[in-house]
Every structure is written in C-alpha cells, then in structure tokens.
Amino acid sequence: MQAFILRYNIFSYLCNTMVMHIDDIKALAKSAHDDAGVRERLFNAMLSGKGKEASNAAWALTHLPKEDNIYINMYRARLVQLAVTTPEVPLRRLSMVLLERLEWGRDDVRTDLLDFCLEHMMLPDEPYGVKALCMKLAYCQCRHYPELCAELKQCLLLMEPSDLGTGVKHTRGKILKLL
Numbered sequence: 001m002q003a004f005i006l007r008y009n010i011f012s013y014l015c016n017t018m019v020m021h022i023d024d025i026k027a028l029a030k031s032a033h034d035d036a037g038v039r040e041r042l043f044n045a046m047l048s049g050k051g052k053e054a055s056n057a058a059w060a061l062t063h064l065p066k067e068d069n070i071y072i073n074m075y076r077a078r079l080v081q082l083a084v085t086t087p088e089v090p091l092r093r094l095s096m097v098l099l100e101r102l103e104w105g106r107d108d109v110r111t112d113l114l115d116f117c118l119e120h121m122m123l124p125d126e127p128y129g130v131k132a133l134c135m136k137l138a139y140c141q142c143r144h145y146p147e148l149c150a151e152l153k154q155c156l157l158l159m160e161p162s163d164l165g166t167g168v169k170h171t172r173g174k175i176l177k178l179l
Contacts, residue, residue, distance in 0.1 A: 020056050028056075029063035039064075039071060046095070047078050049086050058094035072098050076108075084116040089127060096133040104140035114141050114148075118155055128165040135168075139175045153179045 032039040045057035064072070072079070076099070083095040099113075114137075120126050121134035135156070142148035156172050156179075164172065 020059070025056075025060050025063055028060035032060060033064055033068055039068075043071075043075055046091070047075070047082055049082060049088065049091060055088065055090045055094065058091055058098070062094055062097050066101070069101050069103075073102055076102060077110075080110050080113045084112055089130065093127070093129050093133065096130065096137060100133060100136055100140070104137075104143075106144040109141045109144075109148075114138060117141075118152070122155060122159065124163065128168050131164075131168050132171040135171050135175055139178065143178070149179050 028038075028042065032042050042057040042061055045053050046055075046061060048054055061072070079095050079099050083092055083099060086092050086095070102108075117134035117138040121131045121138065123131075126134075138152050138155075142152045153176065156176055159172060161169055161172070
C-alpha cells in the first residue's frame, strides 16, 4: 500500500498528511532516488511553496543520497529563488540545506543569495539554523574571491558571540578559521 501512495499519489499524500514521521520521509527519499517521476513531483511540490506539502517534499529531498546531488543541482537557480523569497522559515531552511550540499565554484556565485545570507546571518530574530546555513552558504560563495572573504570576515567579527547559540558560534568559529 505504501509503495502505491509513494509512486502514484504522492501529491495527495503530501497535502493530506499534516504530520510525517522520519520513516515516511526516508521512504519518500528512497522512492525519489529510484524513480525520476517521484523525484520530479517532490521538487515541484517543494518549489510550489504551498504550505505543509512543500515542507514535507523538501524534507524528503534532504534525505536523498549524496549521489543524487546531480539532480539537486539541476534545480539550483529555483532553490536559490525559493530560499530568498519564501516567508516560510522551515521551507527556507530546508531549501538552504539542499543548496549547502552542492559544490560552489567561482562561476556559481549568486549575488541575490550572497546578499540574503550576509543580511540574514546578522538578524537577531532569524532562527539559529538559518543563521548557520547563511554563514556556510556565504562562505561557499565567497571563498574564491579575497575581497568577498574580507567582507564575510568583517560581518562575522561584528557578530557578538554572547548573542549566538552554540551551533551558530561553532559555525562562525569554523568559518573564521577558514578565512
């Protein structure tokens, strides 16, 4: 029965299931790994940005094996757009998790994402998870350019460590060491 739901009625399943459990998410990810149609439906549901089904789809996509990063990369531009525009914090965080999995070369810098990350890692009301992901994504884009590294370092040094959660402090420290 579960395989039928996953393969043929995934959108309905995502829409009508308010609480998904990790076993459901892992089953969706396995199905998406094995079936391009399921994978595409999950990406489309996530990129629609519509409520719980978008977050559920994004959560499942974060459980794809690393070998499937090639498929995630095909949606890079749309993931960036989703991350910087969605008002839904869980969906923003999950789309940023997917972006963090990708390789970022010299030509992959997205100024809209970089500006978003530099701004949002400094916001006091931004959740710690999003702040840490903003730092990581900013570093991934800046590391190829000394002038951008200097700007990122300046932003990180302006952050008051006593105002940061443990995970954000750790991320900040690791990135400062890399700079």
